[in-house]
Amino acid sequence: MACQLSWIKKVYASLLQPDACLLCLGRLSGQALPICSGCQLDLPWLIHGCCHCALPIPVGDVECAGCQQRRQPFQQVHCAWRYDFPLDMLIGSFKYASNWPAGRLLSLLLASHLEYLHQEDGLELAEVLVPVPLARKRLRQRGYNQAQMIANWLSKGLQVPVLSQAVDRIKTTKIQQGLNVHQREANMRNAFAVARPEQISGLHVALIDDVLTTGATCAALARALLAAGARRVDVYCLARTGLSGTAAADFGP
Numbered sequence: 001m002a003c004q005l006s007w008i009k010k011v012y013a014s015l016l017q018p019d020a021c022l023l024c025l026g027r028l029s030g031q032a033l034p035i036c037s038g039c040q041l042d043l044p045w046l047i048h049g050c051c052h053c054a055l056p057i058p059v060g061d062v063e064c065a066g067c068q069q070r071r072q073p074f075q076q077v078h079c080a081w082r083y084d085f086p087l088d089m090l091i092g093s094f095k096y097a098s099n100w101p102a103g104r105l106l107s108l109l110l111a112s113h114l115e116y117l118h119q120e121d122g123l124e125l126a127e128v129l130v131p132v133p134l135a136r137k138r139l140r141q142r143g144y145n146q147a148q149m150i151a152n153w154l155s156k157g158l159q160v161p162v163l164s165q166a167v168d169r170i171k172t173t174k175i176q177q178g179l180n181v182h183q184r185e186a187n188m189r190n191a192f193a194v195a196r197p198e199q200i201s202g203l204h205v206a207l208i209d210d211v212l213t214t215g216a217t218c219a220a221l222a223r224a225l226l227a228a229g230a231r232r233v234d235v236y237c238l239a240r241t242g243l244s245g246t247a248a249a250d251f252g253p
């Protein structure tokens with residue numbers, strides 16, 4: 001608890017006046033967010049990804065091989081970064097060690113990225129944000145759902161409401177680490193139920209998560225939301241793994 005309180009103090013201190021870059025610890029002057037311009041430029045921005053699932057692909061390609069064979073039920077994935085250093089370190093410390101300033105920083109940068117795409121490229125922003133729910137047991141162990149926190153920060157940045165209780169996990173699933181694509185799909189099948197269909201009926205929904213790996217969890221959620229009447233489901237997440245990073249990102253939900 002003492003550890004969490006110290007992070008809370010750091011979150012609010014960085015809200016008021018960030019004085020040091022979270023990555024290089026260099027002094028900041030006047031920046032709105034706790035990252036220096038050099039470190040921000042050096043982040044592993046996802047320059048070119050599949051138009052549906054955002055998998056990093058060679059420049060010139062439009063769709064990845066997986067989406068050419070079979071489209072996911074969600075329409076588009078939007079994320080700002082590849083799951084490479086230092087994103088893996090920042091997300092890991094946010095997710096497993098309550099490093100909330102890192103989570104807030106990445107979420108607000110993602111909100112700016114989405115807002116830029118909305119203004120410059122005509123991205124249709126979602127009407128509601130739905131965080132990927134954690135299993136109850138895992139939520140009790142961790143004490144917080146990182147996807148919920150990202151959704152709350154994105155909501156502030158984008159002025160889009162969050163529906164926290166829209167979806168329930170109704171099945172105990174195995175940890176995805178070590179499972180192949182088909183095993184992951186089978187593991188997540190019928191794992192979710194939409195608690196209040198009237199809240200999402202006819203709406204464009206964005207699922208919110210930290211890292212997208214194979215997309216099996218978001219695909220299961222998207223199917224449930226579409227079956228319950230959602231008009232369209234996208235995914236907003238911080239980072240996307242490449243094909244070789246499939247196992248690396250999934251320490252657990």
Ligand SMILES: [Zn+2]
Nearest residue numbers: 021024036039
């Ligand atoms: Zn820096």
Ligand SMILES: [Zn+2]
Nearest residue numbers: 050053064067
């Ligand atoms: Zn794809």
